[in-house]
Amino acid sequence: xxxxxxxxxxxxxxxxxxxxxxxxxxxxxxxxxxxxxxxxxxxxxxxxxxxxxxxxxxxxxxxxxxxxxxxxxxxxxxxxxxxxxxxxxxxxxxxxxxxxxxxxxxxxxxxxxxxxxxxxxxxxxxxxxxxxxxxxxxxxxxxxxxxxxxxxxxxxxxxxxxxxxxxxxxxxxxxxxxxxxxxxxxxxxxxxxxxxxxxxxxxxxxxxxxxxxxxxxxxxxxxxxxxxxxxxxxxxxxxxxxxxxxxxxxxxxxxxxxxxxxxxxxxxxxxxxxxxxxxxxxxxxxxxxxxxxxxxxxxxxxxxxxxxxxxxxxxxxxxxxxxxxxxxxxxxxx
Amino acid sequence: xxxxxxxxxxxxxxxxxxxxxxxxxxxxxxxxxxxxxxxxxxxxxxxxxxxxxxxxxxxxxxxxxxxxxxxxxxxxxxxxxxxxxxxxxxxxxxxxxxxxxxxxxxxxxxxxxxxxxxxxxxxxxxxxxxxxxxxxxxxxxxxxxxxxxxxxxxxxxxxxxxxxxxxxxxxxxxxxxxxxxxxxxxxxxxxxxxxxxxxxxxxxxxxxxxxxxxxxxxxxxxxxxxxxxxxxxxxxxxxxxxxxxxxxxxxxxxxxxxxxxxx
Numbered sequence: 001x002x003x004x005x006x007x008x009x010x011x012x013x014x015x016x017x018x019x020x021x022x023x024x025x026x027x028x029x030x031x032x033x034x035x036x037x038x039x040x041x042x043x044x045x046x047x048x049x050x051x052x053x054x055x056x057x058x059x060x061x062x063x064x065x066x067x068x069x070x071x072x073x074x075x076x077x078x079x080x081x082x083x084x085x086x087x088x089x090x091x092x093x094x095x096x097x098x099x100x101x102x103x104x105x106x107x108x109x110x111x112x113x114x115x116x117x118x119x120x121x122x123x124x125x126x127x128x129x130x131x132x133x134x135x136x137x138x139x140x141x142x143x144x145x146x147x148x149x150x151x152x153x154x155x156x157x158x159x160x161x162x163x164x165x166x167x168x169x170x171x172x173x174x175x176x177x178x179x180x181x182x183x184x185x186x187x188x189x190x191x192x193x194x195x196x197x198x199x200x201x202x203x204x205x206x207x208x209x210x211x212x213x214x215x216x217x218x219x220x221x222x223x224x225x226x227x228x229x230x231x232x233x234x235x236x237x238x239x240x241x242x243x244x245x246x247x248x249x250x251x252x253x254x255x256x257x258x259x260x261x262x263x264x265x266x267x268x269x270x271x272x273x274x275x276x277x278x279x280x281x282x283x284x285x286x287x288x289x290x291x292x293x294x295x296x297x298x299x300x301x302x303x304x305x306x307x308x309x310x311x312x313x314x315x316x317x318x319x320x321x322x323x324x325x326x327x328x329x330x331x332x333x334x
Numbered sequence: 335x336x337x338x339x340x341x342x343x344x345x346x347x348x349x350x351x352x353x354x355x356x357x358x359x360x361x362x363x364x365x366x367x368x369x370x371x372x373x374x375x376x377x378x379x380x381x382x383x384x385x386x387x388x389x390x391x392x393x394x395x396x397x398x399x400x401x402x403x404x405x406x407x408x409x410x411x412x413x414x415x416x417x418x419x420x421x422x423x424x425x426x427x428x429x430x431x432x433x434x435x436x437x438x439x440x441x442x443x444x445x446x447x448x449x450x451x452x453x454x455x456x457x458x459x460x461x462x463x464x465x466x467x468x469x470x471x472x473x474x475x476x477x478x479x480x481x482x483x484x485x486x487x488x489x490x491x492x493x494x495x496x497x498x499x500x501x502x503x504x505x506x507x508x509x510x511x512x513x514x515x516x517x518x519x520x521x522x523x524x525x526x527x528x529x530x531x532x533x534x535x536x537x538x539x540x541x542x543x544x545x546x547x548x549x550x551x552x553x554x555x556x557x558x559x560x561x562x563x564x565x566x567x568x569x570x571x572x573x574x575x576x577x578x579x580x581x582x583x584x585x586x587x588x589x590x591x592x593x594x595x596x597x
Contacts (some may be wrong), residue, residue, distance in 0.1 A: 015346005015457055016504070096474050104466035106429035108459075134346035134457055140428070150422040188417055195404050197478040244577050246347070278548060285546030287539075287575045294577075318551040320507050320558050 005035050005127045006235045008120065008227075012257075013239030014249040015134035018270045021322060022239055022314065023131040024052065024067075025329035031072035032330070035126040038062065038119060042077040042112035042132060042141065049076060059103070068327060073125070078103065079111035085118070086217045096207040109133070109144045114217065117224040135249055139256050145221035151211075228259050236265040238308065242272060242295040247302075254307050267302060267311035275315040336366065336450065336594060337498035337527065338443050339491070343455040343520075344502035345512045349533040351378050353502050353571070354454035356583050356590045358386050361450055364594075371439060372454040373432055373464070380579040389442065389451065393431025396438040397424065404479060429467035432456075436464060437483060440490045458516050465523050492524040499528040500593060502571075505535060505556040510563050531593065532560070535570035569593065 011023040020041060027039040049058070052065050052074055060081025065074045080101040100107050119128055132138045193201045211218065228234065240250040250267070254260065274292055282288045302311050317328050342354040354370060355378075361368035369389040370381055381388060394415065402411030414420055424431050439451050455461045472484045491497050499520045503513035513530045520528040536542055536556055541549040560568060571589045574582045 016348060016509070021508075099470045099474055100427070102466070102470065104429075104459075104463040105470060106427050106463050106467065108463075110426065133459065137457075137460065147422065147425045150418070151426050188414060188420070191405055191410065191414060195401075195478060196475050196480055200475050200478070203474075273548065282546045282548045285541075285544035285549065287541045287544050288546045288548050290575045318555060320555045320562075322508055 005030065006233055007126075007231070008116075008128050008130065008234040009237065010130045010132060010234065011237045011239060012132045012138040012253065013134070013237075013268075014246050014253075017239045017241045017246055018314075018325075019134070019239045020131050021325050022237070022268060022270060022329055023129050025326045026237070026333060027072050027074070027129045028067050028070050028326060028330045029333040030127050030129070032070045036124070037072040037127050037129060038125045039065070039072060039074040039129045040077065040112075040116060040119070040131065041075075042108060042115075042130070067323070075115075075119075077108065077112050077115060079105060079107045082111045082115045082118075083107075086114070086214065094203060094207045094210050096203055097210060109137070109141045110148060110218075110221065112141060113144045113221040113224050117220040117227075120224070120227065121220075135253070138253060142257055142259055145225045148218050148221045225259065232264075234264060236260055237268050238265060239268045239270055240302075241270050242291075242298045244294070244298070247298055251307065262307070263309055265308045267308040268314060269299065269302060269311060270314045271316040272299075272313045273316050275313065277315065335495040336361070337496060338450055339439070339497045340450075340452045341455050341461075341497065341499045341525075342453065342502060343458060343461045343499060343516060345509055345516075346457045348502040348504050348509060348513075349571075350457075350502055351381075351454050352579075352582060352586075353500065353531075353533065353590070354452050355381050355386060355579075356586055357500075357593065358388075358452045359583060360587060360590045360594060361452070362387065366450045367446075367448050368450040368452060370452050370454065373435065373456045373460075384579070389439070391435070391438065393428075393435045394424065396435045397431060400434050400437065428460075429463045430471070432460075432464040433467040433471060433484075433487075437487050440487050444490065458512060461516070462519055465520070465525075488524070495527075497525050497527060499525055501528065501530045502533045503530055505532055505559050507559055510559055514563065529569070529593075531569040531571060533571045534573040536573055537570055539572040540575055541573065 009026065011019050011026070013019045023041070024039060027037045031037045052067075059076040060078030062073050062075045065072055080103075083097070083101045099105060101111070116128065116130060119125065132141050189201055189205075192204075196204075238250055238254065240246050254265075273288075273295055278288075278292075283292065299313070302308070312332075314329055314332050317325050319325060319328070340354075340357055342350050342357065344350055351372075354372075358368050358370040367387075369387050371389045372378075373393075398411050398415045399408075400411075401414055402408035405411060405414075415424075439453065443449055443451060456464065468484055468488055472481055475481050475484075499517075501513045501516050501520075503509045510530075510532075517528050517530050536549060536553045542553060569589065569592065571586050574585045576582055576585075
């Protein structure tokens with residue numbers, strides 16, 4: 001039996017609230033219902049591998065995961081592998097691009113959007129579960145497409161193309177050169193050369209040129225943006241705990257994520273204490289009472305707030321093993 | 335010897351800001367000219383309101399100052415940074431801005447031998463990007479003044495006694511594993527003085543004394559994790575049951591002092 005499924009389910013939230021574990025439990029839950037599921041984590045620290053016991057070298061490859069007989073696919077993001085998959089001509093490989101695509105090279109957010117869009121286009125999965133970087137970095141992820149758009153600003157790219165290859169059509173050459181002078185880009189590069197040396201400037205222009213030639217791949221990010229804007233086929237899960245600071249951060253994210261529509265959002269309050277497992281003595285102990293009261297206050301706040309379509313509570317789990325966490329949380333999705 | 339630069343890192347939600355805040359205050363109390371810094375432009379309100387000395391600047395501001403120094407003209411730097419292309423470049427490559435910002439902090443320390451800086455660093459992945467960017471950009475630029483500056487940053491960071499990295503973790507398996515990974519990373523990058531500490535420990539906390547069943551269950555997990563991952567004793571910062579920053583800082587202050595006296 002197949003339940004109601006969304007093409008894409010995005011998990012975001014502040015650090016340390018159990019985002020990755022909840023996303024994994026969601027993947028397991030949907031998969032147990034008979035859906036074909038892919039779980040993607042773009043968290044640069046690749047925490048998912050700890051939960052899923054994935055080997056270190058599996059980043060960038062879709063792997064089969066088996067959790068207590070439930071099977072689904074999982075992918076740890078690797079900028080390099082995504083970049084390779086784009087099929088950019090190897091000959092045009094450029095030192096700068098190679099370095100930037102390394103695990104800590106800084107292109108993670110942008111490459112992640114490209115990967116997610118490619119997976120959506122492949123239509124291979126009923127549901128893609130996406131685990132995102134914590135807190136404000138989630139906003140970086142959302143804004144990545146805007147950054148790409150700006151980076152590929154037409155006039156600058158034309159100029160770089162000309163500077164890089166000197167292959168502008170003869171008739172247009174003069175016009176383009178005029179543009180270079182008036183835009184000040186030539187001057188900019190002269191200054192850059194002063195600081196970095198000529199060699200760098202040449203490799204740099206080459207890198208921009210390669211990116212430009214392959215810009216249709218990068219502009220996939222804009223298609224993703226449109227998908228979020230126009231499709232009803234996705235769901236956001238905002239994960240919070242019952243700590244005051246986490247609640248503040250969740251509100252902050254909600255306010256700033258302008259692509260996030262309220263109709264698609266579900267708040268998950270994780271690590272709730274008061275879910276039937278407490279004993280009488282717990283309610284007597286002062287520090288525990290402190291937690292319970294705080295939790296009540298915060299649940300009450302979420303209940304009254306109109307920031308989300310609905311909210312779900314998930315229990316705090318008293319186990320050391322992350323796999324057992326996933327197992328317990330999976331049952332709460334029903 | 336008190337390190338000139340203290341980097342507080344760890345995954346999200348492990349109390350980096352609280353520890354960086356407490357360290358700055360603790361150093362001040364001992365008479366050091368210490369400053370709190372962060373890689374976020376926004377300063378946490380609890381630090382703004384209690385008057386902790388801070389040194390906050392944004393990567394954009396920092397880059398403009400840096401380029402101004404290199405070109406011998408702040409005006410020219412303003413113009414360069416305003417160019418849409420460069421603006422976009424810095425946005426596409428956050429580590430570039432972070433690296434320049436780190437360079438800014440280091441220069442501040444070099445120029446003022448009596449200053450101390452505590453960095454509330456970005457969460458693990460982004461902290462690794464920041465440190466990796468030193469070698470990455472060195473490889474990209476190959477030579478020139480930029481590489482000279484990167485070399486200077488590297489030798490400051492690696493010089494004995496200069497830098498100390500505190501990796502905060504909470505007593506959960508995932509957090510500790512990630513903390514240990516991060517520790518390995520910093521040591522591999524040549525910053526030997528790196529220590530993993532456990533924050534929000536229930537040991538020595540009021541919860542332990544309460545003997546509540548919930549507390550006992552949590553304490554049991556903590557014990558199991560500490561035994562599994564640490565052969566030697568690990569530094570514990572107790573969990574404080576309060577949302578009042580002042581009270582939290584007061585209660586963790588003895589364990590914070592310990593961080594500075596050793597290592």
